[in-house]
Amino acid sequence: MNFSIQSTNLCPDELRKACLDQTSGGFTSFEGWVRNHHEGQAVESLEYSCYEELALKEGERIISDALERFSIVHAKCAHRVGHLQIGDMAVYVAVSAAHRDAAFEACRYIIDEIKHRVPIWKKEHYVDGSTAWPHCEACAKGIKHSH
Amino acid sequence: MIAALLTGGKSSRMGKEKATLIYRNETTEVQRLFALLQTHSEDTILCHREDQDHGLPFVTDPGEGPLSAIHALQQAYPHDAILVLACDLPLLEDIDIRYLLEQRDRSKDATSYISRHDQRPETLCTIYEASSSTMVEQAIKADSYCPRDVLAKLNIKLIETLKPTSLMNANTPAERLEVLSHLNNTRVQKTIQLRYFAQLQEQAGIAAETLTTSALTPAGLYEELCQKYNFTHKQRSLMVAINENFSTWEHELAEGDEVVFIPPVAGG
Structure with missing residues (x-):
C-alpha cells in the first residue's frame, strides 16, 4: 500500500523510513500545509473530506504510474481528512531514487496528479465566518496544466 | 410567417x-x-x-x-x-x-x-x-x-409544453442516448444507490439515498437530480463513478448500481 488516507496526524517519519533502500542515493519529500490565507481571505481552518473507496484506488494508481514513468525506487503518499487547523500537514509525498533528478520529478508528478484526480475535497472556513469550496478552475474544466 | x-x-x-x-x-x-x-x-x-x-x-x-x-x-x-x-x-x-x-x-x-x-x-x-x-x-x-x-x-x-420531453435536447452523446431511449420506448425503471460528497452533499442535504429512476445514463440521472436538489454544478464540471470506478457519462446504468457524482476535486 503506497497511498493512504488518515483521519489522524500524518507520520512523515514512517513514510520516509519506508522509502529507505540501499540502491537509493536520493530522497525527496513534499509536505502540504494548511495556510492562513486564500486569495486574499483570512483562513481559519480547512475541512477535508473524501470518497474513500475511489480515492484509495486512484491514489494507488498515481503512485503506480509514477513508479513506471520515473527511475525511482519507492514512492509513498498520505493524505489527511477531517478538520485541520492552520499549520497542520494535509498531505505528504516521499520518493527515493538512485539519482536526484528522478526523485524530484516523481515527487512533483505525484502531488500534481493527487490534486487533479483524487476525489478529495476541502471546505475552507474563513476568519469572517464564511465558507467556500475552493477548487482549481482549470481542473474542473479538464484542462491539463501544472499547479 | x-x-x-x-x-x-x-x-x-x-x-x-x-x-x-x-x-x-x-x-x-x-x-x-x-x-x-x-x-x-x-x-x-x-x-x-x-x-x-x-x-x-x-x-x-x-x-x-x-x-x-x-x-x-x-x-x-x-x-x-x-x-x-x-x-x-x-x-x-x-x-x-x-x-x-x-x-x-x-x-x-x-x-x-x-x-x-x-x-x-x-x-x-x-x-x-x-x-x-x-x-x-x-x-x-x-x-x-x-x-x-x-x-x-x-x-x-x-x-407549457404538451409533453415533459417535447423540448428535450441532446448536446452530448449521453443525452443522445437518453433521447433515443425515449423514442424507442426502451426506458426501464431501476433502483440506484446514490452517495453524495462535498457540495453535492450539502445541496442535497443527505449523504446517501436509494432512488428509482428510468434514466438510461448517469447524465440523465444527474439531470433528474438537478431538478430535485437544484445542484449548482453543471454536468460538464463533474466526474462520475459507478460501483467505485470512474465511468463515462454514456455508460448504461444497471439495476443496483452505486453512482457517485464527483464535484471538482481539491486535494493537497
Missing part, C-alpha cells in the same frame, strides 16, 4: 454536427425538422454559417451564437414574424409546433414555451414577432449575445 431552422451551432460537446444526426426513419434532423416546418410555412429556411451546406435555402448566420442568427433573420425579414427553431430537439413533433402556432399572441413580442428545466422561456422554439427586433438589435449592438436575456426584456406569451 417565416419559419427558420437554426443549424449554425458548432456542436462541440456532441463531437458531430447535431443537424445531421439521425434519430428516426433514416432522416437527418435537419431534413425532418425542415419538412415539419414546411407543413406550417411556405417560407421555411435554414440559418447557418456561410461554410455549411445542407442543400436548402438559408440566411447566413454570422456564427456568434443563436441571438446573432435571430438578428440576421430579422434583418432579412424585417416585417415578418419568425418562428425560430433549434435543430437539436429530436423529440419535437408536429403537434408541438401546431400548439405553439395556435397559442400565438400577435399582440405580444413573442410566444414561447416555458422550459421545464428552469421555468424560464425557451428561446429556440419561439415565435418572434417583428416588434421584437428592436430589442434584439439593441442587444447585438451592446455585444450581449444571450437570447434569454433578450426574451426576459420582451413582452411575451409563455405556454
Whole structure:
C-alpha cells in the first residue's frame, strides 16, 4: 500500500523510513500545509473530506504510474481528512531514487496528479465566518496544466 | 410567417454536427425538422454559417451564437414574424409546433414555451414577432449575445409544453442516448444507490439515498437530480463513478448500481 488516507496526524517519519533502500542515493519529500490565507481571505481552518473507496484506488494508481514513468525506487503518499487547523500537514509525498533528478520529478508528478484526480475535497472556513469550496478552475474544466 | 431552422451551432460537446444526426426513419434532423416546418410555412429556411451546406435555402448566420442568427433573420425579414427553431430537439413533433402556432399572441413580442428545466422561456422554439427586433438589435449592438436575456426584456406569451420531453435536447452523446431511449420506448425503471460528497452533499442535504429512476445514463440521472436538489454544478464540471470506478457519462446504468457524482476535486 503506497497511498493512504488518515483521519489522524500524518507520520512523515514512517513514510520516509519506508522509502529507505540501499540502491537509493536520493530522497525527496513534499509536505502540504494548511495556510492562513486564500486569495486574499483570512483562513481559519480547512475541512477535508473524501470518497474513500475511489480515492484509495486512484491514489494507488498515481503512485503506480509514477513508479513506471520515473527511475525511482519507492514512492509513498498520505493524505489527511477531517478538520485541520492552520499549520497542520494535509498531505505528504516521499520518493527515493538512485539519482536526484528522478526523485524530484516523481515527487512533483505525484502531488500534481493527487490534486487533479483524487476525489478529495476541502471546505475552507474563513476568519469572517464564511465558507467556500475552493477548487482549481482549470481542473474542473479538464484542462491539463501544472499547479 | 417565416419559419427558420437554426443549424449554425458548432456542436462541440456532441463531437458531430447535431443537424445531421439521425434519430428516426433514416432522416437527418435537419431534413425532418425542415419538412415539419414546411407543413406550417411556405417560407421555411435554414440559418447557418456561410461554410455549411445542407442543400436548402438559408440566411447566413454570422456564427456568434443563436441571438446573432435571430438578428440576421430579422434583418432579412424585417416585417415578418419568425418562428425560430433549434435543430437539436429530436423529440419535437408536429403537434408541438401546431400548439405553439395556435397559442400565438400577435399582440405580444413573442410566444414561447416555458422550459421545464428552469421555468424560464425557451428561446429556440419561439415565435418572434417583428416588434421584437428592436430589442434584439439593441442587444447585438451592446455585444450581449444571450437570447434569454433578450426574451426576459420582451413582452411575451409563455405556454407549457404538451409533453415533459417535447423540448428535450441532446448536446452530448449521453443525452443522445437518453433521447433515443425515449423514442424507442426502451426506458426501464431501476433502483440506484446514490452517495453524495462535498457540495453535492450539502445541496442535497443527505449523504446517501436509494432512488428509482428510468434514466438510461448517469447524465440523465444527474439531470433528474438537478431538478430535485437544484445542484449548482453543471454536468460538464463533474466526474462520475459507478460501483467505485470512474465511468463515462454514456455508460448504461444497471439495476443496483452505486453512482457517485464527483464535484471538482481539491486535494493537497
